[in-house]
Amino acid sequence: MALSRNNLYSILLAASVAGYIWLYYCITSNLSENKTVEVCLIKHATNLPCPSCGSTRSIISITKGNFIEALDLNPIGYVIALIMLIAPVWIIVDLISRNNALFLFFQKIETFIKKPKYAIPLILLVIINWIWNIRKGL
Amino acid sequence: MEAQKVDMFLMSNGKFFESHQMNTVRERLIALDDSKWAMISTIQFKDPTTSLIVSILAGSLGIDRFIIGDSGLGIGKLLTCGGFGIWTIVDWFLISKATREKNMQSLQQFLY
Numbered sequence: 001m002a003l004s005r006n007n008l009y010s011i012l013l014a015a016s017v018a019g020y021i022w023l024y025y026c027i028t029s030n031l032s033e034n035k036t037v038e039v040c041l042i043k044h045a046t047n048l049p050c051p052s053c054g055s056t057r058s059i060i061s062i063t064k065g066n067f068i069e070a071l072d073l074n075p076i077g078y079v080i081a082l083i084m085l086i087a088p089v090w091i092i093v094d095l096i097s098r099n100n101a102l103f104l105f106f107q108k109i110e111t112f113i114k115k116p117k118y119a120i121p122l123i124l125l126v127i128i129n130w131i132w133n134i135r136k137g138l
Numbered sequence: 139m140e141a142q143k144v145d146m147f148l149m150s151n152g153k154f155f156e157s158h159q160m161n162t163v164r165e166r167l168i169a170l171d172d173s174k175w176a177m178i179s180t181i182q183f184k185d186p187t188t189s190l191i192v193s194i195l196a197g198s199l200g201i202d203r204f205i206i207g208d209s210g211l212g213i214g215k216l217l218t219c220g221g222f223g224i225w226t227i228v229d230w231f232l233i234s235k236a237t238r239e240k241n242m243q244s245l246q247q248f249l250y
Contacts, residue, residue: 003208015214015221022222041223042198050198052219080217110210126216 186234
């Protein structure tokens with residue numbers, strides 16, 4: 001594995017912090033302008049949404065308690081919300097107890113999803129979600 | 139192994155590795171037993187140019203990371219629209235090096 005434990009933890013922590021800052025920025029600016037800044041390269045280039053477009057809006061709906069609306073916007077929002085909730089806590093617990101449970105878990109997941117019998121259904125799910133996103137016109 | 143064989147290997151596979159690794163690879167290969175030659179000459183390496191093209195075309199979906207075997211990072215890229223578009227652009231410049239490092243890892247299994 002190329003990724004060492006500390007590398008993985010710093011990447012994950014930075015990603016979650018960036019996610020929280022982005023979420024805070026979106027929620028605060030959403031109240032005044034009712035419009036979020038779109039950062040997706042694919043959407044800018046092709047005018048079509050990418051598989052994870054709408055996940056920001058989905059997470060915002062989750063924070064407001066509209067769980068069905070969140071699922072309707074983009075189910076990937078739930079995955080991201082789970083990672084954002086669990087990852088920082090797990091990393092801090094690991095760092096304090098000098099453990100590497102999250103790293104081992106990450107490696108297990110990585111070998112797990114490389115197997116075709118899990119990879120192919122997951123790829124299909126992402127593609128179905130993508131088609132759904134395009135039809136919804138996010 | 140014979141120096142001639144090793145040099146032939148390095149000539150045909152040189153582009154798959156970092157330039158600063160070449161000397162170590164050469165020394166290691168010369169010190170290696172001849173019986174491992176069949177294995178080493180059949181390893182499939184990943185082309186840095188291919189991963190660069192994939193990174194430019196489909197980097198926002200994380201497919202470049204999936205191709206070189208970093209499935210975890212690939213999922214991260216896929217879920218976040220290519221890391222808000224920033225990671226995509228950063229990876230245009232990092233993916234060749236990452237591919238070469240992955241190649242070095244797959245060779246290292248046989249070297250040590």
